[in-house]
Amino acid sequence: MRPARFLQRLLLALALPAACLVLWQVAVGGSQYSLIPPPTEVALQWWDMVFGGVYDDAYSGTMWEHSWASLYRVFGGFALAVVVGVPLGMVMGRIEIAQRAIDPTLQILRPIPVTAWLPLSLILFGIGPRSAFFLVFLGALWPILLNTVFGVRNTDPRLTEAAAMLGVRKTAMFRRVVLPAALPAIFTGLRLSLGIAWVVIVIGEMTGVRTGLGAVIMEARQLSRTAVVLSGMITIGALGFLTDYGLQMIGCHLLRWNSDDD
Amino acid sequence: MTEPFLYLKNVTKRFSLHDRNVTALSTTSLTIAEGEFVCLLGPSGCGKSTLLRLVAGFETPSEGEIFFQGRKVGEPGPERGMVFQDYALFPWLTVRQNVEFGPRARGLKRSDVEATAQRFLEMVGLEAFSDAWPRQLSGGMRQRVAIARVLANDARLVLMDEPFGALDAMTREHLQKELLTICRQTGLTALFVTHSIEEAVMLGSRVLVMSTGPGRVVSDKRIDLSHPRDPTSARFNAIRRALSETLYGAPDADHETDLFKKEA
Numbered sequence: 001m002r003p004a005r006f007l008q009r010l011l012l013a014l015a016l017p018a019a020c021l022v023l024w025q026v027a028v029g030g031s032q033y034s035l036i037p038p039p040t041e042v043a044l045q046w047w048d049m050v051f052g053g054v055y056d057d058a059y060s061g062t063m064w065e066h067s068w069a070s071l072y073r074v075f076g077g078f079a080l081a082v083v084v085g086v087p088l089g090m091v092m093g094r095i096e097i098a099q100r101a102i103d104p105t106l107q108i109l110r111p112i113p114v115t116a117w118l119p120l121s122l123i124l125f126g127i128g129p130r131s132a133f134f135l136v137f138l139g140a141l142w143p144i145l146l147n148t149v150f151g152v153r154n155t156d157p158r159l160t161e162a163a164a165m166l167g168v169r170k171t172a173m174f175r176r177v178v179l180p181a182a183l184p185a186i187f188t189g190l191r192l193s194l195g196i197a198w199v200v201i202v203i204g205e206m207t208g209v210r211t212g213l214g215a216v217i218m219e220a221r222q223l224s225r226t227a228v229v230l231s232g233m234i235t236i237g238a239l240g241f242l243t244d245y246g247l248q249m250i251g252c253h254l255l256r257w258n259s260d261d262d
Numbered sequence: 263m264t265e266p267f268l269y270l271k272n273v274t275k276r277f278s279l280h281d282r283n284v285t286a287l288s289t290t291s292l293t294i295a296e297g298e299f300v301c302l303l304g305p306s307g308c309g310k311s312t313l314l315r316l317v318a319g320f321e322t323p324s325e326g327e328i329f330f331q332g333r334k335v336g337e338p339g340p341e342r343g344m345v346f347q348d349y350a351l352f353p354w355l356t357v358r359q360n361v362e363f364g365p366r367a368r369g370l371k372r373s374d375v376e377a378t379a380q381r382f383l384e385m386v387g388l389e390a391f392s393d394a395w396p397r398q399l400s401g402g403m404r405q406r407v408a409i410a411r412v413l414a415n416d417a418r419l420v421l422m423d424e425p426f427g428a429l430d431a432m433t434r435e436h437l438q439k440e441l442l443t444i445c446r447q448t449g450l451t452a453l454f455v456t457h458s459i460e461e462a463v464m465l466g467s468r469v470l471v472m473s474t475g476p477g478r479v480v481s482d483k484r485i486d487l488s489h490p491r492d493p494t495s496a497r498f499n500a501i502r503r504a505l506s507e508t509l510y511g512a513p514d515a516d517h518e519t520d521l522f523k524k525e526a
Contacts, residue, residue: 158346159352161346162344162350163352163367165320165340166340166364166415167364167367167415257355257395258397
């Protein structure tokens, strides 16, 4: 029963992308000078970039290098956002005066798009990976921060009362009650942030770095290698999906007390 | 030691609500002896929960002082264990971890913590569910965990704020009996808030009737019936009627006593 159900789910999930591919092939396949390559050509390009042996040009077999570079920056920026966002969010959620002092500034900074930060980032951190880290960090910070504040604020006051009654000191209250109670909200923030980190990576790699999926997309665009652009896009999509899945697995384990199914 | 177990000395509690001062509990003095099962009975807004929260240390009196075993009550503490109506179990801990929470927070030795938790899980009949999450339990079972949690933490006085209010009638009856057994076994003193007359007469060795506007204690009755109490007996009903009259005044103008007449 279980494998059959899994197969059914897989087929259902693959139906829509398969239909899109067919539509794509039909739309561009007939014309001689389409600007968009057909999926078969993109698939070949992707294969060549991953394993080589098809075109043997400058892009062959480079996908790993670019993927590692992007993964490194995504997780670097994301980790920075976690290290800053979670503690700051906990302080803001718990201490009224901190919230009032910091929140207005953050609300002004928050609507500024990451793209707008790019020139300033290049001045501050120079051309290269440090700017990429910074931009990913900026994009990923907000969901973590806001969800942590929300989670901490929504901690049931009954639970802190119960803990106080059981002998938990004020200094230990954070670790023993507030943090675990806020964990589901924090995890929602982490997932959103990791997603945004992947969205921002292309901008982050417009900072003059030579490797990375964003960099390869921007470079191939200038060379009109649209199949390379699409291969990079597909790889970002796949890596984003896989890293989110991994994070979700960790979340499922940590928050198993909170899940609906038994 | 001649000092009273629990002593409220001219305790008043006022809240400010929308720039208005509301007296939740007007000047109250009260002595409770060790081993008593005191029910606080009254309609909502009579200050019964406020009184309980003051004794727990969640609120501080506007005037007056509270002494527990001769020491002034300032903050919440493990010797005064609270059982909430909505259980307030830690959802991220298993049943066993919830019971172990207090002893562990106070830094007791691991082997002692485990032995204590085991003992009280058995006492409330939940050892088979010790690795379950609170959300997997029924309301009655959750409240058992909450009771085991305060007992495992050496509570000398349990404060119960309508603990069975959210449970169905059969579970409630069952838990009332269990609670009485536990109190007898452990020599526990209880301060039990309820708005059910029957529950107060069923459990209490003493019933304090409270009234609204402002919240105050209007009657203090001792109940000498032996356990187990039979709610259909004449004496039980006589006490119930008397309490009902104290609560609601004239018998014929009132729904609750009408109900009693039909039953009689």
